[in-house]
Amino acid sequence: MRSQVRAADGRHLMVERFGDPRGRPVFLLHGTPGSRLGPAPRGMVLYQRRMQLIAYDRPGYGGSDRLRGRSVAHVAQDVAAIADALGLDTFAVAGRSGGAPHALACAALLPDRVTRTAALVGLAPWDADGLDWFDGMTASNVREYSTAAVDPEELAARLIPRSDAIRKDPGRLLDELRRELTDNDRMIVSDAGLRSMLLRNYREGLRTSAYGWIDDAIAFCTPWGFDPADITSPVLLWHGEQDVFSPVGHSRWLAARIPSATAAFEPAAAHFAALHALPRILTWLMRE
Template sequence: MSRIVIAPDGRKLAVEERGKPDGSAIFLLHGTPGSRLGPSPRAQVLYRLGVRLVTFDRPGYGLSDRMPERTVADIAADVAAIADELGLERFAVVGRSGGAPHALACAALLPERVTRVAALVSLAPHSAEGLDWFAGMAASNVFEYLVARAGPHLAATRLSSQAEQIRRDPAGKVLSIVMEGGASDRRVFSDHGLRWMMVRNFAEALRHSADGWVDDVLAFNSEWGFDPAVIHAPTLVWHGENDVFAPVEHARWLGRRIPNATVSIQRGGAHLDALSILPSVLPWLMRAS
């Protein structure tokens, strides 16, 4: 069920709820680019687990208004506003890919409300000490981030062009990701249901513009606005060892930085395996802290 929530500054946020209405509340933060309609466990799985899953379009994506020059930290206030509107005092948060740093922001900045947090195939901060940020990263992602570091205008020009191509052929974009990712990502892609959800996700994310995508990439190349070391909620950092979109050393860095982190590295896994393991992560997020 979709609805519009108004943020404190008047922006519209498009929100979707699935699963058991009176179940354990878990926010799922989508990837980059992505939307509230991104891949998630099927409704019957959520209901059986007792999960009330909340997703939303980050600013600039789908039906949510843009928030120019936003940081990773800024998303925590949007999550709090949505939780207030839905009557949720405490909740868990899971983020996949580009959503993972934003999930960590919620745990860092909403410590009285976030019970547990899971970061699946996350990037580390661009200034992470001792980390070679680009090592092991696919050439397309390296180029995208280097363009962003050259300036917002260049990032907007490049990503707007890509967004237009995706609007014409979202399935083609999904296929290009899979082919660059390798064997494990191709195995995940063979699931028709997940493939359909990925295509729908890209189409919805970029239906109007590339603004959300641009702002995500710029945020990842800027200071996050918080230090992961301040997170004290139980934290799961999950990664596939063969990920070329967010290399596994990013997860290991986060695991060393976050005091209560449990790091799980899947041998032979890659970026899209985060879609397959999400149903098994949800019960962990529901545990009493």
């Protein structure tokens, strides 16, 4: 079920609900770039678990208005507005890849509403003390985040034409990534059904502009607006140790600083293996 919700400042947010509308709610926050049409279990699986998933386009993606200068922390206001519009008092939150820092923001800034949080293959804060932020990261991501940190206009100049090309042919993004994929990731994204879903996700995310992608990258490389150590509700950190897009050291750093965190590290897995882990993660989120 698709709907538009007004944010507190009047922006439009495009929202999608999957599964049992009377089921226990979980916000599922998409990756970078991405959209509300990203990876999710099939509706039958959600009905069997009496669960509803709420996904939405972050500002600048898909059908959601841009919020210029947003930080990671801004996500909490938008999630709260969507929950209010849907009549949800409490909910769990899961975020994969670029959605993971945003899931942690909800846990930190909405402590009375977020019951459990899962952050899969995510990043640590840019100013993480004692972490070599780029250690183990693929060259393309090092270049993108380095540019975002020092020259946001140059980042935009790079990503706008790249997004235009991906919008016309979303397979370009997977083809670009393929050169840097591990064997584990390459096997996962070669699945025809999964590839079709990823292409639909990328096309929708970049349908109106590149600014969701641009603003995500800038937000990751500037102060997040909260301290992950302040999270008190249960958190599950999942990471494949072979990940070259969001290296596992980021989740190790977070695990050492979030008192309520449980960490699950899989030695043979990489970045896209989080798609296979998601059903297990949702089961964990549903625990009392």
